[in-house]
Amino acid sequence: MKATVASYIDGIRDEYIAAVKRLVAIPSVYQDDNSGKPFGQPIDDCLTETLALCQELGFTVYQDPDGYYGYAEVGQGEQMIGILGHLDVVPVGDLSTWESAPFEPEIRDGRLYGRGTQDDKGPTLAALFAVKALQESGVEFSKRIRFIFGTDEETLWRCIDRYLEKEETPQCGFTPDSVFPLIHAEKMLIQSWLHGAGSPDVELDCGGALNAVPELAKYQGPLWEELAFALDELGFDFHCEDGEITVMGKAAHSASADVKGVNAIARLCLALQKIGVMHPMVRFVAEQVGQDANATEIFGPVEDVSGRLTFNVAQLYIDTQTSKLGIDIRVPVTFSKDDYDNDIQAVAEQYGLKYEEFDVLPSLYMPADSPVIKTLMAAYQEVSGDLESQPMTSGGATYARAIPNCVAYGAIFPGRDKVEHMPNEYLIIDDMLKSMNVYANAIYQLQGVKL
Numbered sequence: 001m002k003a004t005v006a007s008y009i010d011g012i013r014d015e016y017i018a019a020v021k022r023l024v025a026i027p028s029v030y031q032d033d034n035s036g037k038p039f040g041q042p043i044d045d046c047l048t049e050t051l052a053l054c055q056e057l058g059f060t061v062y063q064d065p066d067g068y069y070g071y072a073e074v075g076q077g078e079q080m081i082g083i084l085g086h087l088d089v090v091p092v093g094d095l096s097t098w099e100s101a102p103f104e105p106e107i108r109d110g111r112l113y114g115r116g117t118q119d120d121k122g123p124t125l126a127a128l129f130a131v132k133a134l135q136e137s138g139v140e141f142s143k144r145i146r147f148i149f150g151t152d153e154e155t156l157w158r159c160i161d162r163y164l165e166k167e168e169t170p171q172c173g174f175t176p177d178s179v180f181p182l183i184h185a186e187k188m189l190i191q192s193w194l195h196g197a198g199s200p201d202v203e204l205d206c207g208g209a210l211n212a213v214p215e216l217a218k219y220q221g222p223l224w225e226e227l228a229f230a231l232d233e234l235g236f237d238f239h240c241e242d243g244e245i246t247v248m249g250k251a252a253h254s255a256s257a258d259v260k261g262v263n264a265i266a267r268l269c270l271a272l273q274k275i276g277v278m279h280p281m282v283r284f285v286a287e288q289v290g291q292d293a294n295a296t297e298i299f300g301p302v303e304d305v306s307g308r309l310t311f312n313v314a315q316l317y318i319d320t321q322t323s324k325l326g327i328d329i330r331v332p333v334t335f336s337k338d339d340y341d342n343d344i345q346a347v348a349e350q351y352g353l354k355y356e357e358f359d360v361l362p363s364l365y366m367p368a369d370s371p372v373i374k375t376l377m378a379a380y381q382e383v384s385g386d387l388e389s390q391p392m393t394s395g396g397a398t399y400a401r402a403i404p405n406c407v408a409y410g411a412i413f414p415g416r417d418k419v420e421h422m423p424n425e426y427l428i429i430d431d432m433l434k435s436m437n438v439y440a441n442a443i444y445q446l447q448g449v450k451l
Contacts, residue, residue, distance in 0.1 A: 002441070004137040004138075005133045005134060005137045005437065005440045005441075006437055008133045008136050008137060009129070009130075009133050009433055009436045009437055009440070010433070012129060012132075012133070013429070013433060015129075016125065016126070016129050016432065016433070016436075017107070017112060017429065019053055019125050019129075020105065020112060020117060020121060020122050020125055020427070021105040021112070021114075022049065022053065023046060023049060023050060023053075023087070023116065023121045023125070024103065024105040024112075024114040024115065024116050024117055024121055024122075025103055025104065025105060025114075026042055026045050026046040026049060026103070027042050027089075027102075027103045027115075028042050028043045028045070028046035028087055028088050028089055028116065028151075029042065029043075029088070029089055029090070029091050029092075030043065030088060030152070030154065030155055031043070037067045038066065038067050038068055038151075038152070038158065038159075039067075039088065039151050039152050039155075039158075039159075043087065043088050043151045043152075044067050044151075046087045046088075046151075047063065047067070047069075047070050047087055047149060047151055048063065050070065050087055050149055051063050051070045051072060051149070054072035054128065054147065055072075057128070057129075057132050058074070058132070058135065059072035059073060059074055059147070060072065060073050060074070061073075064162065064163075064166070066162070067151070068151065068152070068158065068159045068162040068163065069148065069149060069150055069151060069159045069160070069162060069163045070149045071146050071147060071148045071149060071163075071167070072128070072146070072147045072149075073144055073145065073146045073147070074131060074135065074141060074144070074145050075141030075142075075143060075144040075145050076140075076141060076142070076144065077141065077142050077143045077144055079143045079144070079171045080143060080144045080145075080146050080168065080170040080171060081143050081144070081145050081146070081170060081171070081172060081173050081443065081446050081447075082146050082148055082169075082170025082172070082173030082403055082406065083124075083127050083128075083131075083145065083146070083147050083148070083173055083174060083175070083176070083443075084147075084148045084150065084160070084173060084174075084175040084177075084399035084400075084402065084403070084406070085120050085121075085123065085124025085127070085147065085148075085149060085150070085175065085176060085177065085399075086120045086124075086149070086150040086151065086152075086153030086154070086159075086177070086399065087116075087120075087121065087124075087149055087150065087151055088150070088151050088152060088153055088154050088155070089115050089116040089119065089121075089154065090115075090119075090154050090208070090209045090211070090212055090421050091208050091209060091212075092115050092423075093208060093212075093215055093216070093251060093423060094215060094216050094423070097215070097423035097424070098423050098424055099113070099424055100113050100114075100424075102114055102115040102425075103115060105117065107429070110428060110429055110430060111426040111427065111428055111429065112426060112427050112429055113424055113425065113426045114425065114426075115425055116425070117425055117426055117427040118412070118418070118419055118420050118425050118426065118427050119177065119420030119421065119425065120153070120176070120177045120420075122411070122427040122432055123176035123177060123410060123411035123412075123427075123432070123435065124147070124149075124176055124177075126176060126410075126411050126432045126433075126435045126436050126439060127147070127176045127411075127435075127436075127439045127443075128147060129436055130435075130436040130437070130438075130439035130440040130443060131145050131147075131439075131440070131443060133436065133440050134440050134443060134444060139444060141447060142447050143446070143447055145443060146170060148160075148163060148170075148399075150163070150399060153177075153399065154209060154211065155209075155210075156359050157359075157361070157402075160399060160402045164402065164403075169403055169404070170403050170406075171404065171405065172372050172403075172404065172405035172406060172446065172449065173403060173405070173406045174376065174400070174406060174407055174408065174409035174442070175398045175399040175400050175406065175407075175408050175409065176408075176409060176410050176411045176435070176439070177396075177398045177399065177408055178394060178396060178398055178408035178409070178410065178412070179392070179408075179410065179412040179413070179414070179418065180380055180384070180386075180389070180409070180410045180411070180412065180413050180414060180435075180438065181376070181377055181380045181381075181386070181389045181390070181391060181392070181409075181414075182373065182376055182377065182380070182391055182392070182407045182408065182409045182410075183391070183392050183393065183394045183396070183398070183400070183407055183408040183409075184365070184366045184367070184368055184373055184391040184392070184393070184407055185305065185306045185333050185363070185364060185365045185366070185392075185393040185394070186306070186333075186363060186364040186365075186393070186394050186395070186396060186397060186398065186400065186401065186408070187255075187306050187307070187309075187310075187330040187331055187332055187333060187363055187393075187394070187395045187397075188330070188331040188332075188333070188335075188337065188340075188360070188361065188362055188363040189328070189329070189330060189331075189359070189360065189361040189397040190328075190329045190331060190337070190340060190357070190359075190360050191210050191211075191326070191327065191328050191329075191358045191359040191360075192326075192327050192329070192344070192355060192356060192357050192358050193324055193325065193326055193327070193355075193356040193358055194281065194284065194324070194325040194327065194348055194353040194354065194355060194356075195322070195323070195324055195353065195354045195356060196279075196280050196281050196322070196323040196324075196325075196351070196352060196353045196354070197280070197322065197323060197352070198318065198319050198320045198321040198322045198323055199279045199318050199319075199320065199323065200320055201277070201279075202219075202221060202223070202272065202277055202279060202282070202318060203221065203318055203319050203320070204217075204218075204219065204268075204316050204317065204318045205218075205316075205317050205318075206218060206264070206265050206268065206315065206316045206317075207265055207313075207314050207315035207316055207326060208314070208315070209314065209421070210254070210312075210314045210315065210326050210327075210328045210358075211253060211254045211255075211312075211314070211328050211397075211421070212251060212252070212253065212254060212312075212314065212421045213249065213250070213251055213252045213253070213254055213257050213260075213261030213262070213263050213293075213312055213314075214249060214251070214263060214264045214265050214313075214314060214315075215248070215249045215250055215251035215262075215264055215423075216246055216247065216248065216249065216264050217246070217247040217249070217264035217265045217267070217268040217316070218244060218245065218246050218247075219244070219245045219247075219268060219272075220243060220244040220245070223272075223275060223277070224240070224243050224244070224245050226275040227245050227271055227272065227275055228240050228245060229275075230271040230272075230274040230275045231245070231247065231267075231271045233274070234267070234270060234271055234274065236248075236267045236270075236271065245268075247264045247265075247267050247268045247271070248262075248264060249261070249262040249263050249264030249265075249266075249267060250262035251421060251422045251423060252421065252422065253396065253418070253420055253421045254310065254312035254314065254328040254330070254395075255310060255330050255394065255395030255396040255397070256310070256395065256418075257293040257310045257311070257312040258293035258294050258308065258310050261293065261312070262291075263291065263293065263312070263313055265285065265313050265314075265315075265316050266285055266286075266289055266290060266291055266313050267291070268316075269282045269285035269286045269313075269316070270285075270286045270290055270291070272286070273286040273287070279318060279323065280323075280351040280352050280353055281316065281318060281323045281324075281325055281351075281353065282318075283351060284325070284347075284348070284351045284353060285313055285316070285325070288347055289311060289313055292311075293310055293311055293312065294308050294309055294310060294311065295309065295311035295329075298311070298343055298344060298347050299311075299339075299340070299343050299344075302331070302332060302335060302339075303332060304332040304333060304334040304335070305332075305333070305334070305393060306332045306333045306334075306363075306393035306394070306395075307332060307393060307394075307395060308332070309329065309330065309331055309332060309335075309340075310329065310330045310395055311327065311328075311329050312327065312328040312329070313325065313326075313327060314326045314327065314328050325353075326358075330395035330396075330397075331363070332363075333363040333364075333365050333393070337360065361397050361401055362401065364400055364401045364407075366405070366407055368390075368391045370405070371449050372405045372406075372407070372446070372449060373391060373407060375442065375445050375446055375449050376407065376409055376442050376446075377391065378445065379438060379441040379442035379444075379445050380409075380410075380438050380442070382441060383434070383437045383438045383441050384413070384434070384438065386414065389414050394408065396408070409439075409442070410435050410438060410439070411431070411432060411435040411439075412431075413431055413434070413435075416428065416431065
C-alpha cells in the first residue's frame with residue numbers, strides 16, 4: 001500500500017502545484033466590504049473555489065450558506081477524523097519587499113512563492129491530496145475524514161466557532177499549520193487594545209494584522225528632520241522621502257516576535273520619545289516595551305516549558321481626538337490569564353490608558369504519550385527517518401485548540417524556514433510532496449486508533 005501511495009504522490013506533482021496556484025491567486029485577506037459575506041468577497045470566493053476543487057477530486061462537500069466555513073468529506077463510519085485548515089491570509093504589507101506579485105504565484109528554484117503558500121493553503125492541499133492518494137490506492141476508510149475549511153483564522157476564529165455551533169465535532173485530528181514532527185502545547189493567545197486621548201502634535205497610523213510584527217512604521221509631520229536625526233543616532237534603519245519618514249523593521253509572526261521580528265512601531269516610538277514627544281501611547285511603547293518583545297519591564301521573566309511570553313505591538317493609531325494601540329500576547333501554558341491581566345491593566349493606568357480585551361484563545365496541552373500523538377509521531381518517523389525530533393511547544397495559535405485530541409502537525413520539516421506572514425512567503429515543492437506521504441501514513445494509522 002505504501003509503495004502505491006508514494007507512487008501516486010510522485011505522479012501528481014503538477015496537479016498539486018496547479019491546485020495551490022489556483023487558491024493562492026485569490027487574495028483572501030479579510031475585508032469589511034459591502035458584499036454581504038462575513039469576511040469579505042475574496043475570502044468567500046476562495047472558499048467556493050476550494051470546495052469546487054474538492055468536488056472535482058471526488059469529495060462530498062458542504063458550504064455554510066452564511067459563508068463562515070465549508071467542509072469536504074470521504075469515508076464511512078461513526079467516528080470522524082478532522083483535518084482543519086484555513087483559507088484566509090494576512091495582508092501582504094509593503095509590496096516593494098516582494099520579488100514577485102504575492103497573488104500571482106511563481107516557481108523559482110523549486111519553491112512556489114505567494115501569500116498563503118505556506119500559511120495555510122499549500123499544507124492544507126497537501127493533506128487533501130494525501131487522502132486522495134489513499135483513495136486511489138484502494139484504502140477503505142473505517143472512519144470518516146472531514147476537511148474543515150476556516151475563513152477567519154487570522155483574526156477572530158468566528159468561522160470555527162460557527163462550525164462548532166452547527167456541525168458535528170470530530171473525535172480527533174490535526175491541523176497542517178505548523179511544523180513537524182508536531183506541536184503538543186500552544187501558549188494562550190490574548191489580543192487587546194489600549195485606548196487613550198488624541199494629540200494636537202503628532203498623528204500616526206501604523207501596523208497591520210495583530211498577529212504580525214510590523215515591518216514598517218511611517219511618520220509625516222513637522223518633526224521629520226529631528227526624527228531622522230534621532231533614528232540615525234539610535235542606529236535604526238529608516239527611509240526619508242518628501243518629508244515622510246519610514247522606519248524599517250522585520251516582519252514575522254507575532255509568536256516569534258522575540259527571535260525573528262524587528263518591530264518598526266517600537267523603534268518609531270523610541271525615536272519619537274527621544275525628540276520630546278510625550279504622548280502617553282508613545283511613552284508606553286518606548287518605556288514599557290521598547291525592543292523587548294518579551295515585555296519584561298511589565299511582567300518580569302515569564303517562561304515555562306512552552307517558552308517565554310511574547311508581546312507584539314502590532315498597531316498604533318493617533319489623531320487629534322483619540323489614540324489606540326493593538327497588542328498580541330502569547331502567554332506560556334502554566335500561567336493564568338489573571339497573571340497577565342493584572343499587570344497590563346496596572347501599567348496602562350499609569351499612563352492614563354484604558355485596557356480593552358479583544359480576543360482570547362486558551363492554551364493547549366496534550367500529553368506526549370497520548371494515543372493520537374504516539375500515532376502521529378510514528379507516522380512521521382516512518383516516512384521521514386527522523387528519530388531525533390520530539391513533540392514541541394509553540395507560541396502559535398492553531399485550530400488544534402478547537403477540537404479534542406487535535407494537534408498542529410507539519411507541514412514544515414525541521415531545519416526549514418518558517419516564512420508565514422513574511423514577504424516572499426513560499427513553500428518547497430519537494431517538501432510538500434514528502435509531507436503528503438507523512439499525512440497519508442498518519443491518516444491511515446489513525447483509522448485504527450481507539451478514541
